[in-house]
Amino acid sequence: MASLEDRVSKPENDQTGGDATASTGTKATAPISTSGATSSWADEASPADTNSKTATVETNSEKDTSSLANAQLDGGATAALNGSSGLYDSTYEVDVQLSDLQKQSGNPLASIKSFEELGLAENILKGIYQMRFTKPSKIQEKALPLLLANPPQNMIGQSQSGTGKTAAFILNILTRLDFSSGMINQPQALILAPSRELARQILGVCQIMGEYLDGLKVEAAIPVEREQRGKQIVGQVVVGTPGTTMDLIRRRLLNATHIKVLVLDEADNMLDQQGLGDQCIRVKQLLPRNIQVVLFSATFPDRVVGFASKFAPNANTITLRHEELTVDGIKQLYLDCPTEEDKYTSLVRLYGMMTIGSSIIFVRTKKTALEIEQRMNHEGHAVACLTSDYEGSNRDVIIDSFRSGQSKVLIATNVLSRGIDVQTVSLVVNYDLPDDGKGHADPQTYLHRIGRTGRFGRVGVAIAMVCGPQSYRLVKEISEYFAVEMTSLPYNDWDQIEEIVKKVVKSSRAGANFTKATVGQSSDTSM
Numbered sequence: 001m002a003s004l005e006d007r008v009s010k011p012e013n014d015q016t017g018g019d020a021t022a023s024t025g026t027k028a029t030a031p032i033s034t035s036g037a038t039s040s041w042a043d044e045a046s047p048a049d050t051n052s053k054t055a056t057v058e059t060n061s062e063k064d065t066s067s068l069a070n071a072q073l074d075g076g077a078t079a080a081l082n083g084s085s086g087l088y089d090s091t092y093e094v095d096v097q098l099s100d101l102q103k104q105s106g107n108p109l110a111s112i113k114s115f116e117e118l119g120l121a122e123n124i125l126k127g128i129y130q131m132r133f134t135k136p137s138k139i140q141e142k143a144l145p146l147l148l149a150n151p152p153q154n155m156i157g158q159s160q161s162g163t164g165k166t167a168a169f170i171l172n173i174l175t176r177l178d179f180s181s182g183m184i185n186q187p188q189a190l191i192l193a194p195s196r197e198l199a200r201q202i203l204g205v206c207q208i209m210g211e212y213l214d215g216l217k218v219e220a221a222i223p224v225e226r227e228q229r230g231k232q233i234v235g236q237v238v239v240g241t242p243g244t245t246m247d248l249i250r251r252r253l254l255n256a257t258h259i260k261v262l263v264l265d266e267a268d269n270m271l272d273q274q275g276l277g278d279q280c281i282r283v284k285q286l287l288p289r290n291i292q293v294v295l296f297s298a299t300f301p302d303r304v305v306g307f308a309s310k311f312a313p314n315a316n317t318i319t320l321r322h323e324e325l326t327v328d329g330i331k332q333l334y335l336d337c338p339t340e341e342d343k344y345t346s347l348v349r350l351y352g353m354m355t356i357g358s359s360i361i362f363v364r365t366k367k368t369a370l371e372i373e374q375r376m377n378h379e380g381h382a383v384a385c386l387t388s389d390y391e392g393s394n395r396d397v398i399i400d401s402f403r404s405g406q407s408k409v410l411i412a413t414n415v416l417s418r419g420i421d422v423q424t425v426s427l428v429v430n431y432d433l434p435d436d437g438k439g440h441a442d443p444q445t446y447l448h449r450i451g452r453t454g455r456f457g458r459v460g461v462a463i464a465m466v467c468g469p470q471s472y473r474l475v476k477e478i479s480e481y482f483a484v485e486m487t488s489l490p491y492n493d494w495d496q497i498e499e500i501v502k503k504v505v506k507s508s509r510a511g512a513n514f515t516k517a518t519v520g521q522s523s524d525t526s527m
């Protein structure tokens with residue numbers, strides 16, 4: 001690991017392909033070696049730009065709005081409010097507290113400043129207290145002064161999963177809203193996210209953090225039921241998916257003329273995917289020029305860095321090396337199964353452990369998700385499933401039930417791989433390892449998936465199911481990319497597996513993985 005340092009970062013390019021998958025075969029030996037990580041955006045530092053800022057980082061309808069707020073209160077952003085947040089869950093008698101982690105310099109959750117020192121208004125600070133946040137995380141501490149400075153500057157911000165990026169961009173937005181009479185019903189900030197679930201989650205956080213702002217309205221721009229269509233959006237903050245947002249602006253149901261901040265959450269995914277990328281560009285073209293563009297994600301693979309810098313020109317950048325991206329509280333394990341059927345039977349055996357907290361099982365296809373759901377339910381294991389085959393309010397019911405803890409095991413495709421914050425998730429299973437469609441691993445998707453656990457200092461376990469040399473190769477590539485050790489679970493010795501999983505949770509200590517990043521200013525212009 002390189003040492004902490006302040007640098008200016010510069011965009012680069014990369015990413016490769018390969019061939020198709022195989023199944024059956026060789027047994028893996030553990031642990032997988034951790035050398036050979038390739039260069040990232042942040043690895044390639046350019047000479048300091050004279051203008052650059054430097055710092056060290058360690059971070060629908062109105063009807064929908066209220067239901068989301070309830071969903072959040074039940075399980076999501078406000079789980080921390082009820083004191084049962086699962087911080088190093090007492091089930092495993094682990095004694096590390098968030099306050100300890102937030103004192104460790106270099107920990108992504110630590111900062112040297114308080115929220116009060118960050119120049120936030122009193123009624124916004126009250127929203128932070130409402131969230132029970134006592135100290136900023138590193139990304140919040142570093143990003144907020146840059147985001148809040150005037151004149152507003154663009155930002156590309158990267159920080160590990162679960163380190164509080166959402167609050168960073170929401171606090172900036174809340175600070176910039178104009179509640180004067182002429183502006184009270186005018187959309188002024190737009191947040192785009194890749195999934196309906198994430199858009200609803202962000203909306204909920206925004207409502208809670210903005211509770212003390214008189215007249216604040218936050219609205220969703222996601223597909224809604226027929227009877228709610230055609231309604232004018234009057235929220236000062238709009239959170240949506242790109243396609244619906246574009247549609248609403250074009251149909252003049254969303255007046256974009258007063259938008260002054262555009263945020264892309266999960267920005268690398270938004271700009272990378274063919275469809276979403278195009279839609280994001282179109283939305284941006286429908287907004288006023290000279291708005292503040294803010295891009296946040298835990299990952300910015302080299303192939304999207306150049307594009308991100310064009311989308312957010314002259315941005316202050318906060319970046320991490322990919323060796324720094326994994327969260328220490330998440331213990332990464334893999335289970336080598338002789339056959340595909342053994343993957344299924346192993347999953348069923350894991351079920352007992354999965355219900356200790358909540359779990360997400362990630363699979364490659366919607367078909368697999370449905371098959372596993374039906375088979376497990378048929379065998380008496382209560383599991384739910386969420387894929388893009390489900391629509392609108394049906395999806396809301398599934399995710400809200402998971403958030404509230406009513407359902408504890410969720411089988412999902414990549415639709416839930418990013419951003420979803422359910423603090424009770426203690427286990428993530430990669431039933432199928434994510435690949436790039438060309439036979440190589442997709443480390444970014446893997447990182448986002450496992451990041452559904454281990455949120456803000458909590459511990460979690462991520463188990464990858466391996467079957468055959470091809471999937472073993474994917475595990476190896478992922479392990480090398482992030483320079484992390486993945487421990488093999490002994491197939492067929494379930495007593496030991498249970499012991500290992502529990503011990504891992506018990507002995508994990510977030511905060512040991514001292515993280516660093518660079519803050520600088522990218523130089524690309526215009527889009």
Ligand SMILES: Nc1ncnc2c1ncn2[C@@H]1O[C@H](COP(=O)(O)OP(=O)(O)OP(=O)(O)O)[C@@H](O)[C@H]1O
Nearest residue numbers: 133135136137161162163164165166298419421456
């Ligand atoms: N300063 C803070 N103190 C305590 N908890 C916090 C703080 N900031 C954020 N959190 C909590 O940490 C959790 C993770 O935050 P958030 O969802 O913003 O992470 P993220 O960085 O956006 O992760 P991802 O990359 O997975 O989207 C949330 O439950 C949030 O309420």
